Every structure is written in structure tokens, then in C-alpha cells.
Amino acid sequence: MATIMIVEDDASVRELIVCTLKSAGFEVRAYECGEELLKNYSEDDAPQAILLDIMLPGIDGFEVYRRLSAQEGFNVPVVFLTARTTEVDKVSGLNLGADDYITKPFGVLELIARVNAVIRRAQKISVKPLPKVREAGGVRLDAAAHVLYVDGEKTDLTYKEFEILHYFMRNEGMVLTREMLLNEIWGIDTDIETRTVDMHIKTLRQKIGRCGSYIKTVRGVGYRFEV
Numbered sequence: 001m002a003t004i005m006i007v008e009d010d011a012s013v014r015e016l017i018v019c020t021l022k023s024a025g026f027e028v029r030a031y032e033c034g035e036e037l038l039k040n041y042s043e044d045d046a047p048q049a050i051l052l053d054i055m056l057p058g059i060d061g062f063e064v065y066r067r068l069s070a071q072e073g074f075n076v077p078v079v080f081l082t083a084r085t086t087e088v089d090k091v092s093g094l095n096l097g098a099d100d101y102i103t104k105p106f107g108v109l110e111l112i113a114r115v116n117a118v119i120r121r122a123q124k125i126s127v128k129p130l131p132k133v134r135e136a137g138g139v140r141l142d143a144a145a146h147v148l149y150v151d152g153e154k155t156d157l158t159y160k161e162f163e164i165l166h167y168f169m170r171n172e173g174m175v176l177t178r179e180m181l182l183n184e185i186w187g188i189d190t191d192i193e194t195r196t197v198d199m200h201i202k203t204l205r206q207k208i209g210r211c212g213s214y215i216k217t218v219r220g221v222g223y224r225f226e227v
Contacts, residue, residue, distance in 0.1 A: 001173060002048040002119060003027040007037045007064065008081060009056050013104070017051065020108045021115065024175040025224050033057050034064035041068065046076050048119050051102075053081045054093065065096055077118035109177055112221060116174050134169045137227035139211050141169055150208050160185060161204045164197075168215060168225035177222035 004026050008014040011032075018028045029047065031037045034056050050068070054061035061080060068074055077099040093101050099118045102111060132144040140149040143166055148155045157165065163185050168176065178194035186196075201223060205212030216224045 001025060001027050003029065004049050004051060004115060005037060005041070005047040006030040006051045007032075007034055007056060007061065008051070008053045009033060010053075013081075016108075017111065020111055024112045024218060024221060025173065025226070026115070034059045034061065037064060038067055043071065043073055048076070048122070049115055050076055050078045051081055051115070052078055052098075055083065062092065062096060065093075065098060069097055075122070077122045079114060079118055109179070109221065112175055113177055113180060116171075116176070116180070119174065120171065134166070136169060136172060136225075137211060137214060139165075139169070139208065139214070141166055148208075150211055155207060157204065157207060160200055161207065164200055164204060165208070165225075168223070172225050172227070175218050175222055175224045180222065 002025075004021055006014065006017055006021075006028060008017060008030070009032050014030050014032070018030050021028045029040065031040065034052075035058055037050075037052075052061045052064055056064070059067075061082075065078055065080075068076070068078070078097075080093040080098050080101040081104060082093070082101055083104045099121070100114055102114055132142065134141045134143070138151045141162075142148070146162060148157055148162060148165070164181065167181065167184050178197045181197045182194065201215060205215055214225055214227050216226055218224055
């Protein structure tokens with residue numbers, strides 16, 4: 001389970017972010033000010049991403065980021081949260097080295113999608129090339145041969161079903177919205193309705209039997225593959 005650290009001084013916004021990320025399967029550590037995060041941050045127990053409000057009591061978000069990035073070995077993706085909409089403010093954060101920014105007010109789906117995106121990018125940079133064969137709880141997927149085995153038995157899937165399962169397994173434990181699945185599997189310019197995703201996943205679950213329970217519905221958001 002991926003861990004997210006948050007610094008947001010507005011209690012109502014902080015609660016919304018915490019509830020949203022927890023519902024998406026993340027572990028969340030939330031703080032009211034930058035000093036609290038700096039005190040609790042440890043490289044040995046580093047999160048997978050940090051959400052950092054810019055306008056904070058005490059030291060601002062930019063200064064918090066400077067102090068974090070000055071630590072040897074720091075490579076956690078950081079997303080700035082900001083109520084400022086000017087290009088200068090946005091560019092300032094990105095020029096410091098932040099990975100993304102979200103302008104308030106924001107939607108919960110956007111928040112989840114952006115957090116997932118920065119984590120995914122960080123994983124691509126830090127890990128070895130993607131394995132061609134993936135295994136999880138009785139599911140063995142060979143991407144090169146385009147073959148799937150469930151509990152040792154070869155299982156036939158359509159091309160789209162295979163690609164959906166492969167996408168899930170590449171992002172195990174992460175919440176994938178229907179829009180993300182549509183963009184990845186059907187193409188970014190698709191006009192297919194999101195209901196199509198639900199229909200394909202229903203059939204996929206049936207075909208992989210007991211392992212279909214690994215594809216969990218995150219109500220109002222999308223799906224997560226978790227053994």
C-alpha cells in the first residue's frame with residue numbers, strides 16, 4: 001500500500017484529501033504545517049508521494065520543499081497544492097523541481113489521477129525495465145507471448161481483456177479510474193463510454209475465476225488490482 005504525506009493548514013481541505021486518498025487505498029499521514037512534516041519525515045520510512053500546500057503558517061511550501069530536497073538521497077515526488085492561479089506561482093514550484101501542482105478547488109478524481117501519475121513516473125525512473133512475465137496470487141501473465149495462466153491453467157482472453165489485466169498488474173495496489181483505463185487501453189481520443197470498461201471488467205473477472213476478486217471496485221472512482 002502506497003503512503004502519501006500531506007501538508008495542508010485548512011482543516012476541511014485536509015480532511016477531504018485524507019478521506020479521498022484513503023478511499024482510493026492509500027495510507028495517509030497528514031500535517032497542519034511544514035515543520036510537522038519535516039520533523040516526521042524519514043528516508044527509512046519515506047512515502048511514495050508528498051502533497052504540499054504552498055501557503056502555510058510558518059515556513060511556506062516552497063521552503064519545505066527546499067529543505068526536503070536538500071537532504072541526501074531525497075527522491076520522493078512532490079505535488080504542490082495551491083489556490084494561486086497565476087503562471088508565475090505555478091512555474092516557481094515546477095522550477096524548484098516539484099513533479100506537479102494541483103490548483104484548488106480540485107475534483108477527487110483529478111487528485112487521485114495526479115497522485116497515481118507522479119508515483120508511476122517515479123517508479124519508471126527508479127526501477128529496472130518492466131518484466132515481461134508478471135505473477136500475483138495464482139495469476140501468471142506473459143506479456144511477450146500474450147498468454148495467461150490462472151492456477152496453472154491456460155486462460156483465453158480477448159486482446160482488450162488481456163491488456164486491461166496487464167495494466168492492472170503493472171499498477172498493482174493503485175487505483176485506476178475508468179478514464180485512465182479508457183485512455184490506456186482504447187486510446188486517448190476514444191469516445192467509448194466508461195460503461196464499456198465496466199462490461200469488460202465484469203467479463204474478465206468471470207474468466208479468471210477466483211482470481212477475479214483481485215480486481216476490486218473503488219466506489220465512485222474506479223478499480224484496484226490487489227492480491
